[in-house]
Every structure is written in C-alpha cells, then in structure tokens.
Amino acid sequence: MRVSVITFPGSNCDHDAYEVFQGRGHDARLIWHKDHDLQNPDLVILPGGFSYGDYLRCGALARFSPIVKEVIDFARRGGLVMGICNGFQILTETGLLPGTLLMNKGLRFICQHQYLRVETSDTPYTHGLVPGTVLDVPIAHKEGNYYIAAEGLKSLQDNAQIVFRYCDKAGNASSDANPNGAIDNIAGIVNTTRNVLGMMPHPERAATDSVVTDDGKQIFAALERFIGDGH
Amino acid sequence: MLKAKIFVQLKPSVLDPQGKAVTNSLHHLGYTAVSETRISKYIEINFATSDRDQVALETEKICSILLANPNTETYSFEIEEM
Numbered sequence: 001m002r003v004s005v006i007t008f009p010g011s012n013c014d015h016d017a018y019e020v021f022q023g024r025g026h027d028a029r030l031i032w033h034k035d036h037d038l039q040n041p042d043l044v045i046l047p048g049g050f051s052y053g054d055y056l057r058c059g060a061l062a063r064f065s066p067i068v069k070e071v072i073d074f075a076r077r078g079g080l081v082m083g084i085c086n087g088f089q090i091l092t093e094t095g096l097l098p099g100t101l102l103m104n105k106g107l108r109f110i111c112q113h114q115y116l117r118v119e120t121s122d123t124p125y126t127h128g129l130v131p132g133t134v135l136d137v138p139i140a141h142k143e144g145n146y147y148i149a150a151e152g153l154k155s156l157q158d159n160a161q162i163v164f165r166y167c168d169k170a171g172n173a174s175s176d177a178n179p180n181g182a183i184d185n186i187a188g189i190v191n192t193t194r195n196v197l198g199m200m201p202h203p204e205r206a207a208t209d210s211v212v213t214d215d216g217k218q219i220f221a222a223l224e225r226f227i228g229d230g231h
Numbered sequence: 232m233l234k235a236k237i238f239v240q241l242k243p244s245v246l247d248p249q250g251k252a253v254t255n256s257l258h259h260l261g262y263t264a265v266s267e268t269r270i271s272k273y274i275e276i277n278f279a280t281s282d283r284d285q286v287a288l289e290t291e292k293i294c295s296i297l298l299a300n301p302n303t304e305t306y307s308f309e310i311e312e313m
Contacts, residue, residue: 056297056298057300060300092302099302100302102246105246105248107252145248147302181246
C-alpha cells in the first residue's frame with residue numbers, strides 16, 4: 001500500500017502514523033502541507049496534532065493549506081482518506097465529513113485509554129471486523145465533542161455512517177462511557193461514499209508491540225484486507 | 232480606512248461548555264440572577280480602503296469561508312471609519 005501522511009505546521013502524530021505503516025511493510029511517505037502532489041497514494045493520512053496552533057478553530061486554517069485541495073480532489077474521486085484527531089477536525093472543516101468537533105463537555109484536555117465499539121464492518125477501515133468488537137484505543141484531545149444537528153445525526157444513523165462509538169469494556173455505549181460529551185457517543189464516522197474516515201481516537205498510538213494496547217492494529221489490518229481484496 | 236467589527240457566536244442550539252462554567256462561577260460569586268452565559272468571538276479587521284461596499288462584500292466572504300463555521304456558528308458585523 002502507498003501511504004501519504006500529511007505534515008502540517010503543528011502536526012505531532014505524523015511520524016507515529018508513518019512508522020506504523022512502514023513497520024507493516026508499506027510504502028509510506030511524509031508530505032509537507034505546502035506541496036501540491038500527493039504522490040499517487042492508496043491512502044492519505046491527516047494526522048493528529050495542533051495544525052496552525054488550533055488558532056481560530058481546530059482545523060480551520062489547515063483547511064486552506066495547498067495540499068488539502070489535492071486531498072479533497074482525491075477523496076471526491078473515491079480515494080481513501082483517514083483523519084485522526086486533528087485530522088478529523090480538518091475533514092469536518094473541509095466539508096468532506098459532516099458535523100463539528102466542539103470543546104469537550106468537561107472543558108479539559110483528556111488523555112486516556114478509551115474503549116470503542118465497532119459499529120459497522122462496511123467501511124475500508126473496519127473491513128472484516130465483527131460489529132460489536134470492543135477496541136482499546138487512546139484518546140488525547142480537548143476538542144473532540146462531536147456535534148451535528150438532529151437531521152444530520154439521523155442521516156448518519158440511517159446510512160450506518162457511525163463507525164466507532166465510545167463504550168465501556170463490555171461494549172455498552174452509555175453516557176458514563178462517553179468521555180467528552182459527543183452526541184450519540186460518536187468517536188468516528190465515514191462519509192456517504194464510505195472512503196473518508198474521521199476518528200478522534202489514535203489507532204497509530206496503539207499499533208506497536210512496545211505500547212500497552214495494540215488494538216489499533218485491527219484497524220490497519222482491516223485496511224490491508226480491504227486493499228488486498230482488490231478494492 | 233475602514234474597520235470591520237465582527238462577532239462570531241455559537242448558535243443557540245449548540246451547547247457552550249465554557250459559558251456554562253462561567254455561569255456556575257457567577258452563581259458561586261453570588262450573582263444568582265444570572266441565568267445563562269454565552270462566550271463569543273470578537274474580531275477586528277482593518278482595511279486599507281474607504282470603499283464601504285467593497286469592505287462589506289469582502290467581510291461577508293471572509294466570515295462565511297473562514298471566520299465562522301456554518302454548522303455551529305452565526306456571525307454579524309458592522310463597518311466603521313477608523
């Protein structure tokens with residue numbers, strides 16, 4: 001798989017993502033936000049961090065970086081784009097994904113392990129995973145409180161666009177298991193054509209043997225299955 | 232020279248956790264008549280032109296493409312002589 005990881009000024013998880021894909025035997029590269037060439041990837045990663053210092057709104061200024069125009073074109077042609085944390089915020093600012101990431105309900109930056117429930121296997125990022133599977137994937141954000149107006153939420157639910165929900169260890173997506181106040185416990189969504197994923201948790205921080213949980217590997221393995229199946 | 236004074240506010244339907252925290256603090260301080268607080272952004276932009284129509288048009292565009300997120304925010308502005 002050819003993977004292009006975009007680096008914005010203030011990105012801080014770009015190398016983590018790069019290392020994970022390189023480590024799994026893929027052809028990964030880092031691409032500076034001022035570049036205009038995505039270098040023909042199978043997958044684009046918009047990584048976590050604080051692009052442009054989160055000034056104005058998270059992701060609002062990154063949205064106008066030159067490479068993002070290429071990412072939008074690539075996504076509209078059906079290319080796979082995965083936005084993690086700040087990458088998710090950027091994707092909502094571009095309009096590739098609906099909704100907005102607001103400040104956490106508790107006003108604090110949260111950095112902790114978090115259980116997620118896989119809601120659908122019908123995405124490239126969960127291909128072959130059993131819905132209901134619980135993954136332990138860390139979160140680290142202050143603006144992760146996903147919000148969308150009622151009719152948008154209904155549309156996400158009706159089209160099975162909710163990919164991950166915050167839950168407890170047993171898989172219950174209760175309000176107690178919701179770390180940040182996100183509507184309907186939403187941790188990750190895809191667009192209607194299912195090629196663009198945004199998620200607040202960090203699978204790339206849970207995908208090597210040296211860390212406490214490696215459940216993030218299941219998401220990368222799903223992507224490999226999807227590509228391997230000839231999609 | 233003209234100045235655009237721009238307010239960007241969360242829509243009434245969107246929860247404002249910061250505003251809620253400030254309301255709680257005001258209640259602790261004894262301001263029990265306070266019922267709600269909403270935190271907004273105030274932005275000033277200076278223009279090196281005295282063409283009001285141009286400034287109004289550009290400010291409108293600037294607000295809609297960058298300063299406000301239409302999902303969650305509304306904006307308003309006024310233009311004045313500097």
